[in-house]
Amino acid sequence: xxxxxxxxxxxxxxxxxxxxxxxxxxxxxxxxxxxxxxxxxxxxxxxxxxxxxxxxxxxxxxxxxxxxxxxxxxxxxxxxxxxxxxxxxxxxxxxxxxxxxxxxxxxxxxxxxxxxxxxxxxxxxxxxxxxxxxxxxxxxxxxxxxxxxxxxxxxxxxxxxxxxxxxxxxxxxxxxxxxxxxxxxxxxxxxxxxxxxxxxxxxxxxxxxxxxxxxxxxxxxxxxxxxxxxxxxxxxxxxxxxxxxxxxxxxxxxxxxxxxxxxxxxxxxxxxxxxxxxxxxxxxxxxxxxxxxxxxxxx
Amino acid sequence: xxxxxxxxxxxxxxxxxxxxxxxxxxxxxxxxxxxxxxxxxxxxxxxxxxxxxxxxxxxxxxxxxxxxxxxxxxxxxxxxxxxxxxxxxxxxxxxxxxxxxxxxxxxxxxxxxxxxxxxxxxxxxxxxxxxxxxxxxxxxxxxxxxxxxxxxxxxxxxxxxxxxxxxxxxxxxxxxxxxxxxxxxxxxxxxxxxxxxxxxxxxxxxxxxxxxxxxxxxxxxxxxxxxxxxxxxxxxxxxxxxxxxxxxxxxxxxxxxxxxxxxxxxxxxxxxxxxxxxxxxxxxxxxxxxxxxxxxxxxxxxxxxxxxxxxxxxxxxxxxxxxxxxxxxxxxxxxxxxxxxxxxxxxxxxxxxxxxxxxxxxxxxxxxxxxxxxxxxxxxxxxxxxxxxxxxxxxxxxxxxxxxxxxxxxxxxxxxxxxxxxxxxxxxxxxxxxxxxxxxxxxxxxxxxxxxxxxx
Numbered sequence: 001x002x003x004x005x006x007x008x009x010x011x012x013x014x015x016x017x018x019x020x021x022x023x024x025x026x027x028x029x030x031x032x033x034x035x036x037x038x039x040x041x042x043x044x045x046x047x048x049x050x051x052x053x054x055x056x057x058x059x060x061x062x063x064x065x066x067x068x069x070x071x072x073x074x075x076x077x078x079x080x081x082x083x084x085x086x087x088x089x090x091x092x093x094x095x096x097x098x099x100x101x102x103x104x105x106x107x108x109x110x111x112x113x114x115x116x117x118x119x120x121x122x123x124x125x126x127x128x129x130x131x132x133x134x135x136x137x138x139x140x141x142x143x144x145x146x147x148x149x150x151x152x153x154x155x156x157x158x159x160x161x162x163x164x165x166x167x168x169x170x171x172x173x174x175x176x177x178x179x180x181x182x183x184x185x186x187x188x189x190x191x192x193x194x195x196x197x198x199x200x201x202x203x204x205x206x207x208x209x210x211x212x213x214x215x216x217x218x219x220x221x222x223x224x225x226x227x228x229x230x231x232x233x234x235x236x237x238x239x240x241x242x243x244x245x246x247x248x249x250x251x252x253x254x255x256x257x258x259x260x261x262x263x264x265x266x267x268x269x270x271x272x273x274x275x276x277x278x279x280x281x282x283x284x285x286x287x288x289x290x291x292x293x294x295x296x297x298x299x
Numbered sequence: 300x301x302x303x304x305x306x307x308x309x310x311x312x313x314x315x316x317x318x319x320x321x322x323x324x325x326x327x328x329x330x331x332x333x334x335x336x337x338x339x340x341x342x343x344x345x346x347x348x349x350x351x352x353x354x355x356x357x358x359x360x361x362x363x364x365x366x367x368x369x370x371x372x373x374x375x376x377x378x379x380x381x382x383x384x385x386x387x388x389x390x391x392x393x394x395x396x397x398x399x400x401x402x403x404x405x406x407x408x409x410x411x412x413x414x415x416x417x418x419x420x421x422x423x424x425x426x427x428x429x430x431x432x433x434x435x436x437x438x439x440x441x442x443x444x445x446x447x448x449x450x451x452x453x454x455x456x457x458x459x460x461x462x463x464x465x466x467x468x469x470x471x472x473x474x475x476x477x478x479x480x481x482x483x484x485x486x487x488x489x490x491x492x493x494x495x496x497x498x499x500x501x502x503x504x505x506x507x508x509x510x511x512x513x514x515x516x517x518x519x520x521x522x523x524x525x526x527x528x529x530x531x532x533x534x535x536x537x538x539x540x541x542x543x544x545x546x547x548x549x550x551x552x553x554x555x556x557x558x559x560x561x562x563x564x565x566x567x568x569x570x571x572x573x574x575x576x577x578x579x580x581x582x583x584x585x586x587x588x589x590x591x592x593x594x595x596x597x598x599x600x601x602x603x604x605x606x607x608x609x610x611x612x613x614x615x616x617x618x619x620x621x622x623x624x625x626x627x628x629x630x631x632x633x634x635x636x637x638x639x640x641x642x643x644x645x646x647x648x649x650x651x652x653x654x655x656x657x658x659x660x661x662x663x664x665x666x667x668x669x670x671x672x673x674x675x676x677x678x679x680x681x682x683x684x685x686x687x688x689x690x691x692x693x694x695x696x697x698x699x700x701x702x703x704x705x706x707x708x709x710x711x712x713x714x715x716x717x718x719x720x721x722x723x724x725x726x727x728x729x730x731x732x733x734x735x736x737x738x739x740x741x742x743x744x745x746x747x748x749x750x751x752x753x754x755x
Contacts, residue, residue, distance in 0.1 A: 049576065049624075056627040058619065060579045060755050061538035061571025068482055068532045083718070087752040090451075091540075093532045095478035100448065122719060122747075222717065223673055250625060 021157045024066050024097070026075035026085060027054050029136040030107060030145070032274040032283050034074060037150050037167040041160050047081075047088075050275035053250045054080055055126065055221065059087035067092030070103065071156055074149060077106030078113060080133035102155050108133055110148040111141040114202050126221030136273065137204035139179050139287055146171055178284055185291055192294075195232065195265065197224070197247035197256060200272055204290070213242050216255045224255040236263050244297060248272035266297040395444030395452075396749035400503045402436045404429060404742040410734050414598070417516060417731045419686040419700025420660070421603050423551035423596035424519015429509060429740065435460055436742075439470075439503065443751070449478045455501070470523065486528040491521055493530070493542050494565050494585035496615040496636055498522055504753050506632070507711050508725045508742045511664035512682035513638045517611055519551030522587065524563065538581075542567045552587070552609045552640075554594025563589035571617075571755070580618045581755060587611040591644065597697055607644010607656065613637070619755075628673055635665040648696055656698070660686040674715050682707040684731065705731030719746045 020043040025031035031044040048054045067088045097103040113131030135141045150168035154161050190209035197216045205212050218228035236242050245256040245267045260267035270290050271280035280286035412428035438458040445451045455471040473488030491499040510520050526546030533539035548562015556562050571581035589609045597603040614637045621630035640660045645653040668678035686700040693699045713723035721744045729736040
């Protein structure tokens with residue numbers, strides 16, 4: 001009802017192009033989401049692109065300059081950006097986007113985080129005590145973050161409140177429809193077994209009911225070793241006890257190709273973020289493409 | 300539940316039937332049959348109810364999983380969030396971040412490193428060759444935390460073993476603002492000056508085991524002092540940072556805390572940006588003016604005291620390349636810095652007091668480090684210094700430069716298992732000292748606990 005009223009009222013409000021809300025996203029999925037909600041009212045940029053590993057980028061001067069000018073910072077959090085974000089914040093001299101302020105949004109704090117561990121021994125590799133930070137692969141999480149993000153936009157830019165409310169309502173409508181469609185299409189993927197390059201997909205697996213049977217990395221964050229791949233070949237060589245080997249676009253394709261050639265298990269590259277494949281132009285097409293790639297890889 | 304209800308029925312029955320105790324056996328039999336029927340009936344109903352409940356649960360489960368139920372599922376997702384955010388409390392939560400860095404090495408020299416001397420450039424501060432042979436080097440303890448919403452604090456305590464004695468120093472101890480408006484931030488305490496590119500980098504993040512000659516000769520390895528630093532970041536897409544510092548002037552190239560303890564000041568300007576996804580750069584200039592009051596340099600046997608003013612102008616350029624910005628996979632870093640120095644004052648040399656000294660010196664280095672595959676890096680560095688002649692009065696003193704400019708060639712290779720561990724091999728051909736020297740070094744760097752991100 002609120003949406004309908006807003007839809008009617010919207011044309012009556014003169015679209016004054018106020019000073020744009022400047023949104024700095026750590027990952028492209030959050031920049032894409034900000035655009036879904038804010039449209040042309042927000043100016044977005046992303047610290048990383050989909051072909052970059054967001055764990056490991058440099059705290060470059062260009063990024064410090066962007067933090068300085070940002071009104072709102074949106075990052076996955078849960079220590080994904082620990083190697084560079086604290087430095088950007090310290091060097092960026094922007095009090096509005098410091099943790100605890102309205103201009104700092106840590107997306108993973110608004111979803112149910114998986115993989116929370118109390119075992120914080122570095123011999124286990126890249127450990128994220130606050131849980132797995134790759135939350136964007138479950139569309140339900142996107143919806144939760146969208147609500148949190150719209151709330152911050154409203155708070156920071158009251159003049160454009162209607163635009164953000166309308167943007168969120170519109171996005172939610174389209175997104176819920178899309179989820180229904182994806183879940184219908186993905187029903188046949190339930191129970192499929194996955195070998196993942198890195199633990200980047202546990203939210204996708206949780207959503208679609210996939211079972212992760214192994215990872216190519218023996219230790220999280222340390223590139224797959226030949227010895228570990230040999231173990232996996234032993235384990236999955238004859239029995240074909242897995243259905244996919246999946247990796248993100250920034251992860252080397254060699255280990256998954258190597259295992260795929262010897263086991264016959266299809267190796268699939270999935271866009272982990274917007275821009276991760278040619279098809280993944282926005283959040284909608286990103287999930288379309290993830291499903292398309294999984295469904296067509298099925299033998 | 301069911302047994303309880305049945306028991307209750309039995310009790311009721313006994314109460315109902317007690318007045319009829321005198322009745323005939325057949326009546327009791329009838330009652331028994333009825334009761335049995337009631338019991339059977341009751342149990343059947345319960346089974347039915349249970350069946351229904353199961354069905355309902357299953358249906359709910361199906362609905363939950365079915366497409367089109369996104370919204371209800373969202374609710375359940377939301378409910379779980381609070382559970383995942385529960386944090387264990389207690390005073391420990393406020394403990395500062397603690398990190399320890401272990402750096403050890405083994406160096407081999409042809410010449411005695413204790414006699415190391417660059418003619419024309421008496422070394423001050425911490426400059427000079429690393430200890431010969433196996434050595435523990437430095438254990439660096441870093442402690443940091445936010446003080447409150449507006450201030451953050453950092454403390455570096457190196458534990459060094461010098462001449463068999465263990466010493467704990469206060470290397471860095473500063474407070475920095477987090478919430479200053481207009482792109483400003485203020486740091487106060489003891490800190491590495493922001494001048495140059497390498498000056499504020501901690502030893503564990505250097506690309507070579509030692510500092511370039513310009514840092515050794517002109518800054519005593521690194522200029523560290525007590526004072527305040529103001530930084531301003533321009534609100535532009537191009538990164539532009541301006542900074543100013545006033546420091547006590549107690550350490551090389553300053554000395555004696557001149558001007559009543561406001562002995563030196565520094566300015567710096569840095570800019571930088573990206574070219575595409577794969578290239579980024581940084582360029583800057585810095586200026587340091589340091590007041591020296593009986594500043595000590597040279598070797599222990601022959602200490603030189605300088606009083607006067609030391610001015611240093613520095614220029615830096617850094618270019619980094621990594622395919623698609625995936626620095627960890629493969630990268631190449633080119634780095635160069637030029638230093639110009641003028642020192643104007645008097646030298647107090649043994650035997651000849653207050654010799655006027657007004658001299659220009661310059662130096663530069665250029666280095667390239669390449670990481671072809673994850674974990675492995677190789678690097679090359681070239682160093683050079685050059686000094687004007689300070690005058691005939693300085694003949695046969697350490698301040699008289701050699702006929703050829705001091706220079707040095709270094710090669711290194713290192714392997715990092717993770718960002719917390721590194722082993723390095725370095726070879727240096729040193730033509731800066733009084734005699735040519737071939738130097739081999741092995742070094743390890745390990746970091747445990749909290750470890751802050753490294754600057755660009």
